[in-house]
Amino acid sequence: MRLGKLTQVELREYWRHEARNFTTWLAEPENLAQLADEVGLDIRLVQTEAGVGRYAVDMLAEEETTGRKIVIENQLEATDHSHLGQILTYAAGIEAEFIIWVVREARDEHRQAIEWLNEHTDERINCFLVQIELWRIGESDPAPKFHVVSRPNDWTKSIRTSSTDRELSDTKTWQLDFWQGLREFAKTAATPVSLRAPRPQHWQDVALGRSDCHISLTVYRSDDQVGAELYIPNSKGLFRQFAAHKEEIERIVGLGSLSWEELPAKKASRIKVTHGVDLSQESQATAYSWLVQAIHKLRAAFSRDWPDNPTP
Numbered sequence: 001m002r003l004g005k006l007t008q009v010e011l012r013e014y015w016r017h018e019a020r021n022f023t024t025w026l027a028e029p030e031n032l033a034q035l036a037d038e039v040g041l042d043i044r045l046v047q048t049e050a051g052v053g054r055y056a057v058d059m060l061a062e063e064e065t066t067g068r069k070i071v072i073e074n075q076l077e078a079t080d081h082s083h084l085g086q087i088l089t090y091a092a093g094i095e096a097e098f099i100i101w102v103v104r105e106a107r108d109e110h111r112q113a114i115e116w117l118n119e120h121t122d123e124r125i126n127c128f129l130v131q132i133e134l135w136r137i138g139e140s141d142p143a144p145k146f147h148v149v150s151r152p153n154d155w156t157k158s159i160r161t162s163s164t165d166r167e168l169s170d171t172k173t174w175q176l177d178f179w180q181g182l183r184e185f186a187k188t189a190a191t192p193v194s195l196r197a198p199r200p201q202h203w204q205d206v207a208l209g210r211s212d213c214h215i216s217l218t219v220y221r222s223d224d225q226v227g228a229e230l231y232i233p234n235s236k237g238l239f240r241q242f243a244a245h246k247e248e249i250e251r252i253v254g255l256g257s258l259s260w261e262e263l264p265a266k267k268a269s270r271i272k273v274t275h276g277v278d279l280s281q282e283s284q285a286t287a288y289s290w291l292v293q294a295i296h297k298l299r300a301a302f303s304r305d306w307p308d309n310p311t312p
Contacts (some may be wrong), residue, residue: 002135042207079110172200228294229272239269
């Protein structure tokens with residue numbers, strides 16, 4: 001068997017100008033999705049070269065399911081003090097909760113600075129230091145590779161935020177472990193799913209690909225039950241639009257009858273399905289498999305635009 005030779009390509013051979021070439025490339029949905037998968041966030045671009053006072057951040061984005069702000073700063077060189085200061089200035093100016101610093105090379109002193117920030121802040125501040133590389137096999141086109149050098153310690157931050165001077169309850173600890181297990185399982189599924197960092201709570205939000213609604217997963221240990229729902233925070237009209245296509249949507253989802261809850265007394269509405277499953281440690285893979293399947297099914301049904309009036 002003949003194998004090709006893997007060769008690293010100098011970044012400046014492909015992206016000559018940081019702002020005009022690299023930032024423009026990274027802003028493309030498929031490239032930003034690759035970075036999002038690597039850091040474990042659902043990233044939606046808001047604006048490139050976004051103004052922050054007298055300055056401009058390379059990319060302003062937001063977490064798709066929560067709207068929390070993300071600052072992305074690009075540097076096709078080794079890290080330096082100037083860019084570290086800029087990033088902190090941008091993050092403070094727009095009250096960002098996520099900082100992503102994409103670089104050619106991460107120097108030890110700047111890696112240590114990012115790790116220090118992650119260790120001494122709560123979960124409202126999350127810093128990622130990411131190296132970007134280009135590789136080719138033989139004469140192939142160069143392929144990008146993101147490598148996270150430093151990221152938040154999800155477990156430590158969740159515990160620190162959820163508990164002041166007391167330990168997490170057994171239930172909260174179990175929930176955190178469950179969602180972390182789902183996150184690892186989803187990465188290796190036949191059709192992988194990228195999930196956000198887990199928290200010690202009974203739900204986990206997942207991006208749908210549209211800004212007016214999202215998927216929410218639930219787990220209830222005492223009832224041996226998991227669930228998946230479309231959560232619509234502010235639009236009764238959108239709920240009714242989906243409800244007009246109830247039969248077709250339930251056919252696409254294919255997980256049994258959905259519970260259609262308009263919740264008249266609230267702004268939000270939901271469309272959900274639940275599944276009974278043994279949640280003992282040795283049987284959690286069954287729950288994980290169902291939840292990953294539910295994510296794909298709900299995305300297939302609700303990511304499209306359904307007409308207001310169904311065809312007779």
